[in-house]
Amino acid sequence: MAEPVTLLLDVPSGWSGHWAGPLSEYLPQARLLGQDDAAVEAGRIDYLITFRPRKGLLASLSNLKAVFCLGAGVDGILADPDFPRDLPLMRFVDRSLSRELAQYVVLHVLIFHRGQRYFDAAQAMNKWRQRPLLRRTEDTRIGILGMGEIGTMCAERLRDLDFPVTGWSRSRKAVSGVESFAGAGELAPFLARSDILICLLPLTSATQGILNAKTFALLPKGAFLINAARGGHLIEADLVEAIDRGHLAGATLDVFQHEPLPADSVLWNHPKITVTPHVAAITDPRAAARAISEGIGALERGEPAPYRVDIAQGY
Ligand code: GLV
Numbered sequence: 001m002a003e004p005v006t007l008l009l010d011v012p013s014g015w016s017g018h019w020a021g022p023l024s025e026y027l028p029q030a031r032l033l034g035q036d037d038a039a040v041e042a043g044r045i046d047y048l049i050t051f052r053p054r055k056g057l058l059a060s061l062s063n064l065k066a067v068f069c070l071g072a073g074v075d076g077i078l079a080d081p082d083f084p085r086d087l088p089l090m091r092f093v094d095r096s097l098s099r100e101l102a103q104y105v106v107l108h109v110l111i112f113h114r115g116q117r118y119f120d121a122a123q124a125m126n127k128w129r130q131r132p133l134l135r136r137t138e139d140t141r142i143g144i145l146g147m148g149e150i151g152t153m154c155a156e157r158l159r160d161l162d163f164p165v166t167g168w169s170r171s172r173k174a175v176s177g178v179e180s181f182a183g184a185g186e187l188a189p190f191l192a193r194s195d196i197l198i199c200l201l202p203l204t205s206a207t208q209g210i211l212n213a214k215t216f217a218l219l220p221k222g223a224f225l226i227n228a229a230r231g232g233h234l235i236e237a238d239l240v241e242a243i244d245r246g247h248l249a250g251a252t253l254d255v256f257q258h259e260p261l262p263a264d265s266v267l268w269n270h271p272k273i274t275v276t277p278h279v280a281a282i283t284d285p286r287a288a289a290r291a292i293s294e295g296i297g298a299l300e301r302g303e304p305a306p307y308r309v310d311i312a313q314g315y
Contacts, residue, residue, distance in 0.1 A: 005296060006031045008038055010050035010057060011070065022289035023049075027296065047296060052076030058083050066090065066299055068292045070283050072097060072150060073230060074309050075203040089309045090295050092288055098153040100281035104228055105154045105198055106161070108252040108274065112196065112224045113140055135195070137162050143194025145210070146201035146229065147173045147180070148315070150281075154198065166190060191218035196226065203230035204314030211235065216242040222249045228280040231256040236267060243272050254280040 007030050009019055016034050023032055033041055042060045050057075051070040058064075059082035066088040069077055074091050077083055111117065115134060122129040142158050144151045147167035155178045159165045165178045168190040172182040181190035191197070197219060201207045211227060211234040225248060227234050236257055242248040250272030256265075259278055267273050295305035309315060 004029045004031050005046045005300065006033060006041065006044050007047045007049060007292075007296075008033045008035075008041075008045045008061070010035060010038075010048060010053055018285045019049075019289070022285045023292070026289040026293035030296075047292075049292060050077065053080055053083075055080075056082075066295070066305065068092070068295060069309075070288060072148075072281075073202055074315065075230060075232070078309075078311070078314060085311050088299065088305060089311065090291075090305050090307050091309050091315065092283060092291060093149050093307045094284070094287045094291060095153075096284045096287045097281045098150045101150045101200070101228060102153045102157045104254065104276075104280035105200075105226060106157050108226050109142065109158060109163070109196055109198075110161075111274070112250065112252070113137070138164065139195075140164075141166070141193050141195045143168065143190055143197050145197065145199045147175070148200070148202070151198075151200040154200065163196075166193065188218050191215060192220065194223060195220055196224045198226045199229045199233050201229050201233060202315035203232045206314075208232050209235055211239065213238040213242065216248055219248065221247055223247075224249045225251040225253075227251070228254045231259065236265075240266060240270065240273075243270070250274075252276070254278055 007023065009016060009023065009032060011019060013035065020032060033045065038057065043062050045061050045063065046065045048061060048064055048067045049070060050067065058080050064087060067077060069089065069091050071092055074089060077089060115131060118131060140163055142163045142165045144155050144165065144167045147155065147169040151167060152175055155165045155167050155175055159177045166181055167173055167175065167178055168181045168187060170183065173180045199211060201210065211225065213235070216238060225239065239251055243250060252274040253267060254276045255278055261267060261275065267275055298305045
């Protein structure tokens with residue numbers, strides 16, 4: 001690269017230390033700015049690295065060439081009315097991220113399937129309480145909403161544990177041993193055979209609020225929900241109602257309508273809901289720095305960068 005490119009790293013101040021090293025290593029020629037330099041240098045910034053830009057930031061960057069998202073989901077960037085719709089936006093896709101999310105999903109599928117909370121409660125009372133599995137593995141049908149890179153890896157991992165797995169996506173997918181349902185017309189039959197429903201969809205206008213009372217009514221009685229996508233997919237009150245009237249067995253939620261989840265949310269103390277603080281997959285700075293350097297390299301050579309988001313589609 002002839003001229004050094006200028007990057008702005010827009011992460012909460014406590015996190016910038018994790019990122020500066022890997023970014024300087026992969027992009028040794030680049031000038032790396034932090035949030036504090038943004039105001040003075042706004043017109044000179046070529047690339048923005050962000051997850052959820054703070055209000056007004058995008059509007060202030062007049063010469064931006066592209067934005068790199070620090071996560072897989074770019075909804076936090078597209079929600080900003082100042083995001084120029086023709087600007088290249090790249091989402092983060094990497095095996096390390098898919099693998100972490102798949103670990104989270106497998107963990108929470110097994111906690112539910114193996115009845116681990118029952119044994120935890122028994123241990124807390126010094127009680128030796130044996131109990132068989134409530135349902136055979138072969139009879140525990142798993143449905144994955146969203147079959148991108150992450151959904152596909154989750155499907156493969158769960159299939160390899162002998163669960164029957166289906167995936168639902170906008171277009172039909174071919175994943176060995178995983179049945180594919182596609183499009184709005186096949187959502188109801190997909191839900192009807194999902195004893196454990198896992199949401200890994202991108203958040204778009206088409207998927208906003210997709211986990212609602214109507215959806216839950218289509219799930220088999222006793223179904224369990226795992227939402228590791230976005231809080232905007234879920235109508236939280238509908239979930240609590242479906243669990244409290246006994247239709248759903250419970251849920252694991254990593255993402256929420258409002259984050260951090262407010263201290264007075266009923267979700268915190270619900271006996272059938274597990275809450276984690278949006279940690280299902282945390283972006284690995286080294287992997288992201290590598291992807292960003294490849295993307296910048298491509299753009300500076302006048303080539304398309306990998307994983308450019310289709311803005312109309314939202315992912
Ligand atoms: C995390 O939420 C991500 O989008 O990667």
